[in-house]
Amino acid sequence: MDIASFSGIENLIIISLERISLKNLDADPFSILNLYYEAEKIHPIHVIKIMPSVNTPIKEVISMITFIKTHNLANIRKKLILLYLLNVSDLIFTLTLLETGLFREVNIFMVNAVENPLISIILKVVFPAGLLYYLYKKICLSGLSQLKAANIGLLVSLALYSLVNISHLVWVALLPMFWNMR
Numbered sequence: 001m002d003i004a005s006f007s008g009i010e011n012l013i014i015i016s017l018e019r020i021s022l023k024n025l026d027a028d029p030f031s032i033l034n035l036y037y038e039a040e041k042i043h044p045i046h047v048i049k050i051m052p053s054v055n056t057p058i059k060e061v062i063s064m065i066t067f068i069k070t071h072n073l074a075n076i077r078k079k080l081i082l083l084y085l086l087n088v089s090d091l092i093f094t095l096t097l098l099e100t101g102l103f104r105e106v107n108i109f110m111v112n113a114v115e116n117p118l119i120s121i122i123l124k125v126v127f128p129a130g131l132l133y134y135l136y137k138k139i140c141l142s143g144l145s146q147l148k149a150a151n152i153g154l155l156v157s158l159a160l161y162s163l164v165n166i167s168h169l170v171w172v173a174l175l176p177m178f179w180n181m182r
Contacts, residue, residue: 071151076139079154080132086161091124093168102178103171 067075097103098114105114113119139150 068155071144071147073140073147076147076150076154077136079151079158080136083154083157083161084128084132086158086165087128088125090161090164090168091120093165093172095120097168097171097175100175100178102175 067078094105094110094114095117098105105111110120110123113123139147142150
């Protein structure tokens with residue numbers, strides 16, 4: 001029988017087939033992650049809470065995986081906020097890089113908008129805030145399958161905006177080199 005027992009007193013997870021204790025796995029991160037995946041299938045919410053004996057980097061990896069995979073309203077709200085912050089940071093980086101005169105806007109939808117900072121702020125700060133708030137209110141009324149779909153859409157959007165922000169960070173890091181070439 002494939003069961004897991006969760007013991008808050010002993011701080012261990014035991015998968016009955018393998019009889020593995022987390023107290024014995026601190027040296028092997030892959031075993032901990034494999035155990036996590038097995039335990040998550042049985043009871044995903046309690047896995048993180050009962051792992052105090054596992055070293056911190058492994059806990060953070062498991063916590064991040066849980067955040068990505070979980071599609072409850074609280075996590076979707078956090079992902080919407082993160083998406084909004086990435087959107088705002090994209091605007092800040094874009095306007096900053098454009099001010100140097102060494103860069104130009106390549107987003108065809110924003111090429112004319114970035115010429116006027118007020119329009120940029122309305123399009124990238126005010127409008128998305130209202131849109132994401134409306135989206136969150138609609139998601140609150142959704143069923144489980146719609147929450148899963150919303151989570152997938154948010155993860156794709158977060159990945160894309162993360163790449164955009166990483167590219168901005170790379171350009172900012174390379175900026176001194178461009179100044180020296182002038």
